Amino acid sequence: MEVIEVQTRSRNYPVYIGQGILNNPALWSRLLENRRFLIVSNETVAPLYLDALTKALPGDTHEQIILPDGEQYKTLEQWQRVTDKLAAMKAGRDTCIIALGGGVIGDLAGFAAASWMRGIDIIQIPTTLLAQVDASVGGKTGINHSAGKNLLGAFHQPHTVIIDCDTLHTLPDREYRAGLAEVIKYGAIGDSHFFDWLEQQASSLNARMPESIMQAVIKSVNAKAAVVAADELEQGQRALLNFGHTFAHAIETATEYKQWLHGEAVAIGMVLAARLSTRLGLDSGDSEQRLSRLCAVLGLPGTDSELPTAADLINNMCLDKKNLGGEYRFILLKSIGQALIHTQVSDTDLYAVLRQ
Ligand SMILES: NC(=O)c1ccc[n+]([C@@H]2O[C@H](COP(=O)([O-])OP(=O)(O)OC[C@H]3O[C@@H](n4cnc5c(N)ncnc54)[C@H](O)[C@@H]3O)[C@@H](O)[C@H]2O)c1
Numbered sequence: 001m002e003v004i005e006v007q008t009r010s011r012n013y014p015v016y017i018g019q020g021i022l023n024n025p026a027l028w029s030r031l032l033e034n035r036r037f038l039i040v041s042n043e044t045v046a047p048l049y050l051d052a053l054t055k056a057l058p059g060d061t062h063e064q065i066i067l068p069d070g071e072q073y074k075t076l077e078q079w080q081r082v083t084d085k086l087a088a089m090k091a092g093r094d095t096c097i098i099a100l101g102g103g104v105i106g107d108l109a110g111f112a113a114a115s116w117m118r119g120i121d122i123i124q125i126p127t128t129l130l131a132q133v134d135a136s137v138g139g140k141t142g143i144n145h146s147a148g149k150n151l152l153g154a155f156h157q158p159h160t161v162i163i164d165c166d167t168l169h170t171l172p173d174r175e176y177r178a179g180l181a182e183v184i185k186y187g188a189i190g191d192s193h194f195f196d197w198l199e200q201q202a203s204s205l206n207a208r209m210p211e212s213i214m215q216a217v218i219k220s221v222n223a224k225a226a227v228v229a230a231d232e233l234e235q236g237q238r239a240l241l242n243f244g245h246t247f248a249h250a251i252e253t254a255t256e257y258k259q260w261l262h263g264e265a266v267a268i269g270m271v272l273a274a275r276l277s278t279r280l281g282l283d284s285g286d287s288e289q290r291l292s293r294l295c296a297v298l299g300l301p302g303t304d305s306e307l308p309t310a311a312d313l314i315n316n317m318c319l320d321k322k323n324l325g326g327e328y329r330f331i332l333l334k335s336i337g338q339a340l341i342h343t344q345v346s347d348t349d350l351y352a353v354l355r356q
Helices: 025-032 046-054 076-088 103-118 129-135 165-170 173-190 192-206 210-230 237-242 245-254 262-279 287-297 310-323 347-355
Strands: 002-007 012-018 036-042 062-067 095-101 121-126 140-145 148-155 160-164 330-335 338-342
Touching: 002 210, 012 210, 036 046, 036 076, 036 103, 046 062, 046 095, 046 165, 062 076, 076 103, 076 140, 095 103, 103 121, 103 129, 103 140, 103 148, 121 129, 129 165, 129 173, 129 210, 160 165, 165 210, 173 192, 173 210, 173 237, 173 262, 173 287, 173 330, 173 338, 192 210, 192 287, 210 237, 237 245, 237 330, 237 338, 245 262, 245 310, 245 330, 262 287, 262 330, 262 347, 310 347
Parallel strands: 012 160, 036 062, 036 095, 095 121, 121 160
Antiparallel strands: 002 012, 140 148, 330 338
16 A cells, blocks of 8 residues: 655645555554544445445434436535535544545545534545546535536645545446546646656556556556645646646536546647647647547547537636636646746637647
């Protein structure tokens, strides 16, 4: 088992990464501490892993709430259900939430933990690759509002994160590949050796070889931990994690979140961002080609997919621009492994990149 220490101003915490560690007795013996637990999971993940998890918890210490599955349930209504359950348990500060599921459960349970009594502990047990390498670490929690995604939320760092890579065995193929897009992102923005390694390991990752997956998760969590340690509240460097995301959000919004999983949209967005970097003269290398090839080999969609029109995408990016004080804020590349924040982007550049 690997342990990565995440260090932030508000809290330091361990991320345990291993295989079959979901109910590791030695690990849990350190976490019990006479606490009471509320396990929050969903209808898909609970039948797979809830029994295994509860074996690690003494019978009278935990209760559970099982939510419906899906992003459309990351709502105030489901948050209310979780907090009603906390109220029924007479939960106090000794109560700890355990989030067992993907990013939707992690974000919603995290927000319930952040808001109950102004903040109680949460242990994140992420079960999708995306949640393992991204959502579970860093303390962003939240739910959706009818006016937009993740509009209600809080920064609330977890007490502990337990990443059991064995849970990925049951993850549907598309979800697994969508998670790989975020893994590629860490190589692209900050670690060219990791990017090289991903290129070499592509067939092992496609075959879901446990050792390769675990190495990819360890590298990704280390990368995320370093960024979060430097900029917990996203006032600067943490924005680099949004590489590919400006294009991705425009694609997701224009297709009403129906056509692409987030990671798939990020894969397309990263290639477009690399293309924009070349057009603006920031990157004179072959980043676009390498990103495009790696995404394709790992079964992710490319810029040859059927995308919304350039005008539609730019309209959506303009909305982002308004929120950012009238300037685009793109994360672009100098080369694979070196990202920067860039604001000098015109609509002409965007049209050129999107129509290429
Ligand atoms: N907090 C953050 O920093 C952060 C970062 C990135 C994304 N997010 C959020 O995360 C969410 C997306 O997360 P996601 O991609 O994990 O989606 P998800 O939570 O919807 O999970 C995807 C699907 O996989 C199922 N699933 C989960 N684990 C499984 C397993 N082991 N076996 C079989 N099925 C399993 C889920 O039930 C769901 O149907 C979005 O709401 C996004 O806003 C948050």
